[in-house]
Amino acid sequence: MTDTALPPLALSLGDPAGIGPELIVQAWADRAAERLPAFFATGGAGLLAQAAAVHGLTVPVTRIDHPAEAPAVFASALPVLGDADAPYRPGEPNQAGARLALASLTEATRLAVDGQASGIVTGPIAKALLAQVGFVYPGQTEFVAAACGVTAGDAVMMLAGPQLRTVPITVHVALAEVPLLLTSDMIVRRGRIAAQALARDFGIAAPRLAFAGLNPHAGESGRMGSEEERIIAPALDALRAEGIDATGPHPADAMFTARARATYDLALCMYHDQALIPLKTLDFDAGVNVTLGLPIVRTSPDHGTAFAIAGQRVAEAGATIAAIRMAGEMAARRAHG
């Protein structure tokens, strides 16, 4: 693998009624200007061609039977693997579309696990619809983790934008549950996985991890909550004992100024909005969702299906392009060190 070109990236369609298809054709159209690595879509040849037409883009679509055909095709056409397809009905999600989304995700993941794709970039899905067609996972991250044989808790979601990287330690749970779920062990495991991934996948040899407190002002020495002293500080001690550069718990509100951001490589936050508010405030259109701790490379644009604007030439491909580029860079680092 060291001297040959990398396998192409596999892009799953996401829900075909969302903005996923139009983002794929836009990314392909911008491949040269954005210097994107070769990729192919898993399914959707017909609907991707229609999405391109709706967007006014000239995107020849070429069906391929094997990922290895993609790099040669990529310069002149968007390679699409396999026959799975559906009519293009932007803004009109249905179960047939959800089945295609699931098939596309399943195939892309399988190819990455097999090594035929150097990584996957997953398009946005509608979780409620997917559940109706038999998807039993809370989200794509958990699906991909299971396909890789990784415990869901050890697949760590990182959000990365041009100005900030964040990891939410707890993710899709009610705010009231956060203080009940948070443990030192969870913080240590996520911190360790994040540190390893920043070194292996992002080329940051000694990553600086900054941990937020849970409470206002990081609890002010126990005046407003004791989680900092009981749970977070011991976890940071344990990480430092492993040689990891871990600081905090920091008052969350002061962690995301330009000056503060310059002092760390990754902000680890205790709950979803603590991580996502600053990320989206700073980098709304370019946020990439990366799954750390997997044997395969997986990224995703950090936004939803946006059914309301699908097919209207409004959706911007910035996050998808950033996700493709990041997946390519991660794959290259893994392959070539």
Added chain:
Amino acid sequence: MTDTALPPLALSLGDPAGIGPELIVQAWADRAAERLPAFFATGGAGLLAQAAAVHGLTVPVTRIDHPAEAPAVFASALPVLGDADAPYRPGEPNQAGARLALASLTEATRLAVDGQASGIVTGPIAKALLAQVGFVYPGQTEFVAAACGVTAGDAVMMLAGPQLRTVPITVHVALAEVPLLLTSDMIVRRGRIAAQALARDFGIAAPRLAFAGLNPHAGESGRMGSEEERIIAPALDALRAEGIDATGPHPADAMFTARARATYDLALCMYHDQALIPLKTLDFDAGVNVTLGLPIVRTSPDHGTAFAIAGQRVAEAGATIAAIRMAGEMAARRAHG
């Protein structure tokens, strides 16, 4: 009051060992360039002169016996009311300094309540030290509210920067307590006070209030927490029934992009960091803390005493200058409509 000049603003020193004094002298030095309204400090003539010298600023200090003397003095010297003073020992807080801070705050507040000052701008204090000298309030906001005869719960903290205004509905409580404390009544009262204040003090006739959800993705229709449906939505219905433009509950992570911010005048958040993270991420050096719902005008720079950098010519007066300007504008709107 309509045709005569407004009374001057009263500035409390804050803890004299913090950055409060040097910010006051910097603001005075910049009064012309920043077109600031006339103000005076309550006490600290000697230490303000020393702070100016340490900062390398030429700031003549003139003792006055009555606020009415301040406007005439202001052009050529920093007016200081009264004899209360202490040695200038930046970075070395002690109880004598805390007593001076409390006296200065008490006097400034009294003058505003009496109408001799058109508003107050409070410098940063050290709460723990103030508590040692008999201060029984959680913070200056509650002290000022009590001096005005307003229930602490009806004195609403707003943080205002150049790009964003936010109100945290709950403030200095542990995160675990937030879901237990939040009620529809509290949201309605804070929303009503905020709407009235934006109209009266900020000249926004029909303010647009955007309310955040409590949970990730605003709960996703109850999938992650029920507070949106049980508590927040009914409160917004009640506010709309009063004719207030209230939207939400919105997913908090998507509320603070430039595009989202353009759709509202004020973001009302369910807890401290939900409001403070985006504010400080966007406007770290210029955030103003405003107390809404009081009979007097009160603003404050939104930062702490910063003992660690006091007296080192590092502290920037941007937030203090913004707080003075905002207090002056609020007072003018109240006086002249």
